[in-house]
Amino acid sequence: MADNVVKGANMYQFLKIPKNLMNYNLLKGVTDFSNLAQFDNYESGYSFLITVTRPKMLTVMAEQDAGFDSLLQSYQKVIECEFLGIDNIDDMTTETQQISNGITEINVITKVVRQAGTTVSLRYKEKSGGLMTKVHTAYLRGIKDPYTQVKRYNGYLNHSSIAGEAGYDKECWTYLYGVTDNTFTQLEQAFLLCNCQPTKADYSIYNSEKGTIEFKDITIELNTFMVSSNMVDLCAKTFLEMMNDETNDLYTEVNSWRAAYKGVNALRDRTNSFGGSVDYSNLPGAVSGLPQTSMQPVASANTSSLYSY
Secondary structure: OOOOOOOHHHHHOOOOOOOOOOOOOOOOOOOOOOOHHHOOOOOOOOEEEEEEEOOHHHHHHHHHOHHHHHHHHHHHHHHHHOOOOEEOOOOOEEEEEEEEOOOOEEEEEEEEEOOOEEEEEEEEEOOOOOHHHHHHHHHHHHHOOOOOOOOOHHHOOOOOOOOOOOOHHHOOEEEEEEEEOOOOOOEEEEEEEEEEEEOOOOHHHHOOOOOOOOOOEEEEEEEEEEEOOHHHHHHHHHHHHHHOOOOOOOOOOOOHHHOOOHHHHHHHHHHHHOOOOOOHHHOOOOOOOOOOOOOOOOOOOOOHHHHOO
């Protein structure tokens, strides 16, 4: 057997290991609520989303149009930093066949089914100016003109990076979705969302009624192929470690008492303007700023190297 074959519990080696509960009574008999160590329930609501690749057709557009490049980078920033949640991740299920003697029978598992090609939903708030809707419109129009159904990548089909060769491989995002425990330090589960294609541009948000004022929700429906493996877990665990590493550009501040709020910086400057000498860098654990995005720097108009397939 090959040495690199994952055996037994090693398939979970990069995920959080459940607590050994053999020394507790748990809920059997008299429950010992004085011993909280035995209650270690999973808490949902801690997750992150990382952009791995973006469509080549949109990268080419961004390289040629600084305005669209700014739009696309803002889109990625929102995708990662305003991620509200994901739906439609299904359970692993089974199918059975019946064994019978003509009088009684038993069902036995003959097929195990794991979600692969599917549609997941990501939840966001739309921005003024229609950031998400504009990117999805450019994406869908590039794949197929809605009035002719011709694929021309918004006029960039013959760009040197595409050279007239249209293909599904130039039309997809890849995302890494990770779920953590409530400390944001250990990985509960991870999925690689491959071949992601948003299926709609939300023009319905522009319906209106006089006197009704509300923010608009955006649900991004992504056709995708989901991959879960120990290799995906390893990469997600590494990303999580970088998000907890203060020396890394991905660092995500989760301690509000030491976050570098803009207003707090203004307070320092005002204090010093009267002769004070406040220096936040001398505080224990002080950090320089709030998190940005997974692909840094992102200011350059030419970002193809960050998103190349």
